[in-house]
Amino acid sequence: MSHANAALPEVETLALADLTELLQRIFEQHGTSSEVAQVLAHNCASAQRDGAHSHGVFRIPGYLSSLASGWVDGRAVPVVEDVASGFVRVDAANGFAQPALAAARGLLVEKARSAGIAVLAIRNSHHFAALWPDVEPFAEEGLVALSVVNSMTCVVPHGAQRPLFGTNPIAFAAPRAGGEPIVFDLATSAIAHGDVQIAARQGQMLPEGMGVDSLGQPTRDPKAILNGGALLPFGGHKGSALSMMVELLSAALTGGNFSFEFDWSNHPGAQTPWTGQLLIVIDPSKTAGNHFASRSEALVQQMRGVGLQRMPGDRRYQERAKSLAEGITLPAAELARLRELASAR
C-alpha cells in the first residue's frame, strides 16, 4: 500500500518477511552466497524493524560498495575450530562476521551449557552491523552474552593527539523473567559512526564533545569529523580504556586485525572494517540458587522504582512491536531503489 501526503514524502509499508526477502535478493545479486545473503538480510531487516536506522537499509550501499570493490568475500565459507572445552575459533575467511557467528553458534552454545562459560573468537572478519543482534538471541535462550568488535581507526585515545581506535562497541544481553531480555549495545566512541553519517546527510550539528576536525580541534560539524577529523571516546579516560580493551579482546585475542592495521587503499569503495570479534557466553543455570532470570527482573523493577522511565533496549522493543503489528515503513523512493538493486544487475 502507498500513502501520499502534501507535506511528507511518499512512504510505503511492508512486512518484515518481505523486507528480509528483498534484502536477501539484493545481497545475492551483488556477489554473496545464498547462506551469507540470508544472514545479512535477516540482520539488516531486524535493525530496520527495531528503528535502528543507522544499521538498517541505510547500510545497503556500503555493503554493496564493499562487495563490488573485492575487499570482502561475500561467498566466504567460515572455518570453525574446536580448540578447547570452552574455546571456539572461527576463521571468517575474509567474509562477514555474522555468517561466521552463525556457523559456530551451535558449538558455542553447547560448550557454554556444558562448561558454564565459553568464548568465540572470530578473526579475518568484516562487521558492518549493529552488535545487539549478535547477543540478544543468546538471552532469548536463557544465556548471558557479552560481545565486542573493533572497527577502523576513527577515535582519538584519551590523552593522545591522533586517532587510533575504532568505535569499538560493547554489547551485553541477559535474560529476565516476565519480560524481554535486558540488552544494550554501546559504542565506546562518544557517538556511533553511523549517527555521524546520518547527521552529515541531514545537515545537522552534533552535541559538544563528540569529535575533532582534521586539525584535532573540537567541532560540532559531522562533515568536519568525517573529512579528516575523528571521534572522541565516551566518558574520557574510562571510555578510552574500554575501547583499548575492545581492541585487545577483538583483535589480539582472536588473531584478527587491530582497527589501525588493515589497508583498503587498493579497494576503492571498501567500507567494511576487516578485524575480529569476541563473544563470551555464560550459562546462568550454573549460578548458586539458579534464579538468574528472576533476579534480573528484580533489578529492573528496582530501576523503575528509582524513577527510570526507559530501560536500555526499550525503544527497540517498542519499535519492533509496532513494526510487527503495522509493518515497516520506508520512503517509497528508497524502496524503489532497493527493488531496483534486487533485480538483475
Next chain:
Amino acid sequence: MSHANAALPEVETLALADLTELLQRIFEQHGTSSEVAQVLAHNCASAQRDGAHSHGVFRIPGYLSSLASGWVDGRAVPVVEDVASGFVRVDAANGFAQPALAAARGLLVEKARSAGIAVLAIRNSHHFAALWPDVEPFAEEGLVALSVVNSMTCVVPHGAQRPLFGTNPIAFAAPRAGGEPIVFDLATSAIAHGDVQIAARQGQMLPEGMGVDSLGQPTRDPKAILNGGALLPFGGHKGSALSMMVELLSAALTGGNFSFEFDWSNHPGAQTPWTGQLLIVIDPSKTAGNHFASRSEALVQQMRGVGLQRMPGDRRYQERAKSLAEGITLPAAELARLRELASAR
C-alpha cells in the same frame, strides 16, 4: 628513619614487607584469622605501595569498624564449589572477597588453561579494596582477566531520580611482551567513593558532574554527596548501562546481593558492602597464532605513536618502582596510630 621539616608533617619511610607485616598484625588483633589477615594486608600494602591512597592504609579504620560491628566475618572459611569445566563458585561465608578468590584461584587458573576460559562467581562476600590487585596477577601469568564487583547504593542510574547502583568497578588485565601488564580498574561512577571521602577530609571541591546532594541537585561539595547525596555514573547512559551490567554479573550471576539489597542498620560501624564478585579468565595461548603478548605490545606502541603519554596503570607502576627502591613513606602520626592498632587491644 624519620624526617622533620618546618613546612611539612613529619614522615617515616618503611619497606613494603614491614608495612605488610604491620597491617597483618593489625588485622589479626581485630578479629581476623591469620590467613585472612595475610591476604588483606598484602592487598592493602600493595595499594599503598602503588600510590593508590584511597585503597591503602586509609581503608584500615573502615575494615576495623566493620569487623568490630560483627557485620563481616574475619574468620570466615570460603567454600569452593567446582561446578563445571569452566565454572567455579565460592561461598565467601560472609567473609572478605579476597580470601575467597585466593582459595579458588588455583582451580580457576587450571580450568582457564584447560577450557580456554573460566569464570569464578564469588558470593556472600565483602569487597572493600581496589579491584586491580585481583586481576593483575593473572596477566603476570600470561592470562587475560576481567573482573567486576558491585558495592552499595550510591549511584543514580542515568535517567532516574534516586540512587540504586554501587560504584561498581570494572577491572581488566592483559599480558604484554617486554613490559608490565596492561591493567585498568575503573569505577562506573563518575568518581570513586574513596576519592569523595578523601576530598571531603581535605576540604576540596570536586569537578562538575560527579554527584548530587540529598535533594538530587548537582553539587561539587563532597560532604553534600556523602551526607544523603549520591554519585552519578560516568559517561551518561553508557556508564549507567555498564553499571547495570556489573550488578547483573556480580550479584544475579553469583547468587550475591545487589548493591541495594543488604541492610546493615543493625551493625553500626559496618562499612564493607556485602555483595558478590565475578572474574573471567581467558587463556590467550588458545588464540590463533598464539601471539597475544606481542600483539598487545604492538597496540601499546601504536598508542604511544599517536601521542599517548601515559598508559592506564603507568602511574601505579612508577609509584611501585619508587616504593620498592626507596620504601613507602607515611606521615609519622599515621604510622604511630597503625602501630598502636597492631599492639594488644
